[in-house]
Amino acid sequence: MKSGAKILFESLAKEGVDTIFGYPGGSVLPIYDELYDSDIRHILVRHEQAAVHAADGYARASGKVGVCLATSGPGACNLVTGIATAYMDSTPVIAITGQVPTSLLGRDAFQESDITGITLPITKHNYLVPRTEELGRIIHEAFYIAGSGRQGPVLVDLPKDVTTGTADYDMESDSLVSLRGYQPTLQGHRLMIEKAIQRIAVADRPLIYAGGGVISSGGSEDLVRFAEKWNIPVTTTLMGLGAIPCDHPLSLGMLGMHGTEYANYAVTECDLLIAVGVRFDDRVTGKVEAFAPNADIIHIDIDPAEIGKNKRVDIPIVGDVKIVLRQMLHEDNHESVPRQWNERIEQWKRDFPTSYPDDGKLRPQFIVKELSDILDGRGIIVTEVGQNQMWAAQHFCFRRPRQWISSGGLGTMGYGFPAAIGAAVACPGEPVFDIAGDGSFQMNIQELATVAQYNIPVKIAVLNNQYLGMVRQWQELFYERRYSYTELTPVDFVKVAEAYGVPGLRVDRPEDVRPAFEAALAADGPFVLDFRIEREENVMPMVPAGAAINEMILGERK
Amino acid sequence: MKPHTLSILVENKPGVLSRVAGLFTRRGYNIESLAVGTSEEPDMSRITVVSIGDDEAIEQIKKQLNKLIEVVKVTDLTYVDHVAREIALIKVQAEPGSTRAEVMQLADHFRARIVDVGKKTVILEVTGDTSKINALESLLDQYGIKELVRTGKIAMPRGSRAGAPKSR
Numbered sequence: 001m002k003s004g005a006k007i008l009f010e011s012l013a014k015e016g017v018d019t020i021f022g023y024p025g026g027s028v029l030p031i032y033d034e035l036y037d038s039d040i041r042h043i044l045v046r047h048e049q050a051a052v053h054a055a056d057g058y059a060r061a062s063g064k065v066g067v068c069l070a071t072s073g074p075g076a077c078n079l080v081t082g083i084a085t086a087y088m089d090s091t092p093v094i095a096i097t098g099q100v101p102t103s104l105l106g107r108d109a110f111q112e113s114d115i116t117g118i119t120l121p122i123t124k125h126n127y128l129v130p131r132t133e134e135l136g137r138i139i140h141e142a143f144y145i146a147g148s149g150r151q152g153p154v155l156v157d158l159p160k161d162v163t164t165g166t167a168d169y170d171m172e173s174d175s176l177v178s179l180r181g182y183q184p185t186l187q188g189h190r191l192m193i194e195k196a197i198q199r200i201a202v203a204d205r206p207l208i209y210a211g212g213g214v215i216s217s218g219g220s221e222d223l224v225r226f227a228e229k230w231n232i233p234v235t236t237t238l239m240g241l242g243a244i245p246c247d248h249p250l251s252l253g254m255l256g257m258h259g260t261e262y263a264n265y266a267v268t269e270c271d272l273l274i275a276v277g278v279r280f281d282d283r284v285t286g287k288v289e290a291f292a293p294n295a296d297i298i299h300i301d302i303d304p305a306e307i308g309k310n311k312r313v314d315i316p317i318v319g320d321v322k323i324v325l326r327q328m329l330h331e332d333n334h335e336s337v338p339r340q341w342n343e344r345i346e347q348w349k350r351d352f353p354t355s356y357p358d359d360g361k362l363r364p365q366f367i368v369k370e371l372s373d374i375l376d377g378r379g380i381i382v383t384e385v386g387q388n389q390m391w392a393a394q395h396f397c398f399r400r401p402r403q404w405i406s407s408g409g410l411g412t413m414g415y416g417f418p419a420a421i422g423a424a425v426a427c428p429g430e431p432v433f434d435i436a437g438d439g440s441f442q443m444n445i446q447e448l449a450t451v452a453q454y455n456i457p458v459k460i461a462v463l464n465n466q467y468l469g470m471v472r473q474w475q476e477l478f479y480e481r482r483y484s485y486t487e488l489t490p491v492d493f494v495k496v497a498e499a500y501g502v503p504g505l506r507v508d509r510p511e512d513v514r515p516a517f518e519a520a521l522a523a524d525g526p527f528v529l530d531f532r533i534e535r536e537e538n539v540m541p542m543v544p545a546g547a548a549i550n551e552m553i554l555g556e557r558k
Numbered sequence: 559m560k561p562h563t564l565s566i567l568v569e570n571k572p573g574v575l576s577r578v579a580g581l582f583t584r585r586g587y588n589i590e591s592l593a594v595g596t597s598e599e600p601d602m603s604r605i606t607v608v609s610i611g612d613d614e615a616i617e618q619i620k621k622q623l624n625k626l627i628e629v630v631k632v633t634d635l636t637y638v639d640h641v642a643r644e645i646a647l648i649k650v651q652a653e654p655g656s657t658r659a660e661v662m663q664l665a666d667h668f669r670a671r672i673v674d675v676g677k678k679t680v681i682l683e684v685t686g687d688t689s690k691i692n693a694l695e696s697l698l699d700q701y702g703i704k705e706l707v708r709t710g711k712i713a714m715p716r717g718s719r720a721g722a723p724k725s726r
Contacts, residue, residue: 181569304621
């Protein structure tokens with residue numbers, strides 16, 4: 001017989017968990033007591049929201065399942081934003097929460113909240129563990145559900161008496177997962193694959209539209225091979241950055257609201273759109289009827305519910321992106337063909353580069369480009385949400401999957417810094433940068449204490465414009481410059497960092513950018529860079545919400 | 559927009575009903591009727607849901623239902639030959655005398671049973687498809703319906719087929 005807490009850690013160990021991000025409290029005391037003797041590393045964050053974002057960043061950087069731990073009531077509730085973030089971006093996260101003892105459930109006991117009820121719509125699945133006997137099996141089920149099929153967060157709520165109670169745990173039998181109602185389809189349907197290949201073979205203007213599903217399935221190499229074999233240009237979503245190297249001749253960069261001009265023109269004019277691991281998000285499609293209006297659509301996705309959800313699909317292929325791409329590579333024996341279409345796209349790329357004024361002012365795009373040059377393919381870039389995120393997406397050259405980590409679907413401000421902590425813990429030795437805005441950074445700035453305590457080498461590059469920049473941009477463009485509550489008071493982030501024991505540098509001039517990045521990289525721990533950028537810089541190009549994606553507002557050219 | 563009848567086989571675990579029902583409300587679809595009970599398998603329940611929507615919207619609902627871990631099978635009976643029934647208990651104002659006689663005669667025509675007789679009221683139990691119950695209800699309205707409770711629709715495909723195709 002073992003205690004529930006003991007069973008928890010044995011089952012976590014069996015699942016290969018090496019790190020947990022968490023915050024203790026009354027209901028999880030038995031778990032923390034067991035953790036004291038465990039080999040599992042625990043990172044004490046300063047706010048539960050950071051624990052779940054860190055677990056999410058860990059998962060995205062490593063491809064493994066991330067784990068976070070919080071106490072009942074307020075602890076569990078503080079996870080909600082992070083769980084919703086993971087759900088929208090299909091990230092495998094296990095959130096373990098404490099709960100009041102089963103005898104007090106439903107009595108509004110101290111620090112009680114119905115967290116399974118609260119997280120019902122934002123988890124792939126969740127559990128309230130009723131008895132110690134079921135704990136081991138449920139943990140293994142949770143990992144299986146989180147990490148398979150369309151990945152996502154799973155919450156496991158543990159009443160205090162379940163963790164203190166005792167039961168037998170048999171690793172062999174408890175880890176055998178069998179779920180009647182959950183059997184993800186991995187292989188693509190043969191007939192559909194044949195049909196898709198026949199269609200591709202006769203396409204004049206084919207285009208691949210690749211997303212986060214390519215990254216999470218590990219299918220990036222197969223995607224590039226597939227694109228090369230057929231000589232098809234590839235545009236990626238925000239979540240798909242890194243699925244094809246940005247400097248690959250077939251890469252068109254990102255599409256959508258802040259996509260490249262040439263990617264958006266290509267989507268509008270293509271006659272065949274091969275959508276791979278994407279979900280036709282409104283930030284991508286703009287006005288959905290005007291998205292790829294002349295194209296047949298092939299859609300490959302592991303989640304059948306995504307097929308035809310937002311846009312009618314001609315050839316649906318349900319399956320794991322990597323497996324389906326391999327099937328398709330195996331099936332066809334065509335040679336790549338030169339096309340006028342590809343030449344046309346090349347011309348667009350030359351005519352409409354994504355550029356910004358080069359006038360000696362400290363421009364955020366320049367800062368991102370400098371970092372991209374310095375890292376030259378190394379490192380992991382995590383971002384906050386807003387202009388900083390879009391400048392990073394547009395101007396950093398991502399060469400491999402899992403090099404880019406950002407909150408796409410939910411657009412969670414405050415995500416980047418804790419997610420960067422998770423990425424740095426998952427990938428020791430990799431330089432990890434959080435490209436931040438001053439607004440977003442202040443949403444989880446308390447985590448400076450965490451990086452200081454464990455000397456986690458996250459480098460924070462604050463693009464400081466003293467505005468909620470993206471909202472201000474919308475106010476400028478669509479609300480006659482009425483900057484309603486988007487101006488922020490100036491913050492000296494170097495001083496803030498120092499207060500937490502983290503070194504930092506303030507940068508005001510373009511020529512100081514490179515030395516500042518080099519100083520940050522040379523520091524063996526965390527580092528804060530406070531870039532005082534042009535205050536009213538905008539993210540361009542931009543498709544106004546609800547417009548067709550070829551109807552862009554363009555920025556100034558060089 | 560038309561009513562669709564979905565028969566959903568689920569694992570009998572706590573919270574399943576709120577997962578299923580929540581999926582409809584979250585996506586802005588109205589549940590017209592909902593009935594839950596045990597099934598032929600001891601650890602499985604069957605939920606029958608009637609929801610109104612166009613085929614595309616219902617298709618999305620079915621796909622989302624299939625994603626729920628505890629949902630084993632979703633069958634859309636809308637385009638399948640099936641038997642559908644519900645039960646209603648109707649308490650009608652029926653004073654002894656001619657009114658009560660009229661009500662009892664009506665009940666007879668609808669093959670409804672009188673299951674309770676009070677001083678001023680009777681309770682009718684009626685089984686049938688939705689339109690039959692609606693018809694009786696509107697006829698009884700003139701006497702004064704004091705209280706009414708309906709089970710919601712339950713449904714089953716005809717013949718030997720165990721389930722029905724997932725799409726029409």
